[in-house]
Amino acid sequence: MELSVDRLTKQYGRKLAVDCVSTVLKPGVYGLLGENGAGKTTLMRMICAILESTSGEVFLDGREVTSLGADYRDLLGYLPQDFGYYPNYTAQEFLLYMAALKGIPRSMARKRTKELLEVVGLNDAAAKKLKTFSGGMKQRVGIAQALLNQPKILILDEPTAGLDPKERVRFRNLISDYAAGRIVILSTHIVSDIEAIADEVLLMKKGKLVLQGTVSGLTKQAEGKVWELAVSPAEAKIWQEKAAVANLRHEGEQVVLRILSDSKPAEEAVSCEAALEDLYLYSMHG
Amino acid sequence: MKNRELKTYLQSSLQQGAEIRHEKKEEITAQCKKIMREQEKSSGEERTSFWQFLSDVFRFEGLLIFGLQAGVLFLVCIQIGMIQGAAYYVPAFTPLFALAVMPALLRSQFYKMGEMEAVTRASGTEMTLAKLILAGAANLVCMTVVLCMVLYVRQSSDGIGRMILYGLVPYLVCMSALLRLIRLCKKEKIFVCAAAMMGSCVAWGVSAKALPQIYEASATGLWILLFVIFSGFFCREIGYILERNREGKLYGIIG
Numbered sequence: 403m404e405l406s407v408d409r410l411t412k413q414y415g416r417k418l419a420v421d422c423v424s425t426v427l428k429p430g431v432y433g434l435l436g437e438n439g440a441g442k443t444t445l446m447r448m449i450c451a452i453l454e455s456t457s458g459e460v461f462l463d464g465r466e467v468t469s470l471g472a473d474y475r476d477l478l479g480y481l482p483q484d485f486g487y488y489p490n491y492t493a494q495e496f497l498l499y500m501a502a503l504k505g506i507p508r509s510m511a512r513k514r515t516k517e518l519l520e521v522v523g524l525n526d527a528a529a530k531k532l533k534t535f536s537g538g539m540k541q542r543v544g545i546a547q548a549l550l551n552q553p554k555i556l557i558l559d560e561p562t563a564g565l566d567p568k569e570r571v572r573f574r575n576l577i578s579d580y581a582a583g584r585i586v587i588l589s590t591h592i593v594s595d596i597e598a599i600a601d602e603v604l605l606m607k608k609g610k611l612v613l614q615g616t617v618s619g620l621t622k623q624a625e626g627k628v629w630e631l632a633v634s635p636a637e638a639k640i641w642q643e644k645a646a647v648a649n650l651r652h653e654g655e656q657v658v659l660r661i662l663s664d665s666k667p668a669e670e671a672v673s674c675e676a677a678l679e680d681l682y683l684y685s686m687h688g
Numbered sequence: 689m690k691n692r693e694l695k696t697y698l699q700s701s702l703q704q705g706a707e708i709r710h711e712k713k714e715e716i717t718a719q720c721k722k723i724m725r726e727q728e729k730s731s732g733e734e735r736t737s738f739w740q741f742l743s744d745v746f747r748f749e750g751l752l753i754f755g756l757q758a759g760v761l762f763l764v765c766i767q768i769g770m771i772q773g774a775a776y777y778v779p780a781f782t783p784l785f786a787l788a789v790m791p792a793l794l795r796s797q798f799y800k801m802g803e804m805e806a807v808t809r810a811s812g813t814e815m816t817l818a819k820l821i822l823a824g825a826a827n828l829v830c831m832t833v834v835l836c837m838v839l840y841v842r843q844s845s846d847g848i849g850r851m852i853l854y855g856l857v858p859y860l861v862c863m864s865a866l867l868r869l870i871r872l873c874k875k876e877k878i879f880v881c882a883a884a885m886m887g888s889c890v891a892w893g894v895s896a897k898a899l900p901q902i903y904e905a906s907a908t909g910l911w912i913l914l915f916v917i918f919s920g921f922f923c924r925e926i927g928y929i930l931e932r933n934r935e936g937k938l939y940g941i942i943g
Contacts, residue, residue, distance in 0.1 A: 452806045452938060471936015472809050476735065480807035486800025495748075502744035503808035503815065505735035547804070552733070 403463060403554060404428055405449070405585055410458035412444050412609075419444040421609035422458065431581045433596030434589035435682055436606035442589040443483050445606070446557050449587070450480050462555075476505070479553030481544045483560045483589075489533035493524055493543050496532055500547040511550075518546040521576060523569070537564040545573065549580070556580070558588040562595050574599045593679040603678065605685055612685055617678055624676035624684055629661045631671040641667075648683045738818075741810060745818040749792055753819065756788040757826040764830075765837050774838045775847065776896035776903045778854040780889045785830055786862035787885045789823040793870065794878060797941050806938055813932045813939035816870070820926070831855050853911040854903070858892055860918035867925035870940040 405427040412420040420441040434442045447453035449460055451467050451474060460467045467474045487496060494515055501511035519525045522542040532540065541564045548556060562570050577586060577599050590596060596603055603620055605613035613620060633641060638657040641647060645667055649660040661667050662684040736744070764781045768774045793816065796802045806812050835855065839845055862885045869877050901907065932939045
């Protein structure tokens, strides 16, 4: 199975939300990184074929996805970034409703709904109405609905938003188990989530795909560009204005800055190990 | 070649002996690859038919659709019982049945479920079609009850054909306008459409008092003409939904 994105572009008036993005996705987990407004959601919606592109196409095994119609949607699982719910449905009713839309026969839908509610840790809340759910619980119901049809292409827009650390770990494990032989695309701002589960990272900036590669491959690119520098609190403010500071921590009287720079920013600066987050911040800053 | 045929073919080949014909082997390998590719593309799982889907939609949306129609029917029947010359007011009542379809048709937009529902096998198109079938059935029952009520109040079946036209023409006008707005994805105009439907009830009611001549037998031709025109618009909208459904494409307001 191969999902090809070919020069996909979306323009709203004068603004290019997605600018000529091309990539080939094979089974694996793909983490989509980028700041707000980078075009991640627009790209995902076009891959799901619910948003018409201005130009460019998406192909599944060489066939244009809109021409596949319901057969393509049958392979899709999608969790939108900002989704609603029917407040008077219970979690179980909601999943059964989504299963009906996905064309899953009733007996199978009941079985799968039960399984998925357990997987997302909501089996005790199955009979509770969605209007009583917290944000994290709703997010977990959203994740469960995306998995109902056992999709071969799973697209999750900010799936970990609103999840507590324990639930995030549960979600990571779930996706890692699920991803075998499937294409999973997930967007998030939480770089550690991507580091933990993504086989490949796609980095978007201002609608363009600026970087694509494995976590280790991309991290290597940031090597030699991450520095630590201990300065006084007053100097720290100056450094924050003139350099890309990824992090700062207080150590006694001093502040230790994590600076992203092509060259050594100061004589006292010490080179340190790069992480994906450094590359992300470096790309966004540059 | 179907899986069963291929299996039979392979079995008979095995029974024939161990001799391997290379050209045949390549042919079978190619066929196996083709089947594997097809299976890879489809989910490989059983999926419900449209009629099973319709019964599922009835299970989840039936109460809303039929409940609203029943509520409107109750109010309309009370009004008919209270009004003198009820036959002339039939056009003022039927847009209300079209109005009562709106919450079911636009529920997913109201609850921000449109995007999630669009990325399903049924998508918005099949869902709209199923809801329209259920709403159409409910409308048919309700309008029949309204006509029976009018006949009962009048104690006469004279002009029954005209009364059917009085009921259908405003209904078709409203439904065509609503479906057109959904087709053109004009989310912000939906409330205007709802207000216009309510307004049309008042307008038809006023016309019964101000222009009684359009309800006379001599004006039947005008009603038939209006019926033909608006049936055409309505059928065009339904035809568009059917075409989108056949092509597996999305329909209406999404996200």
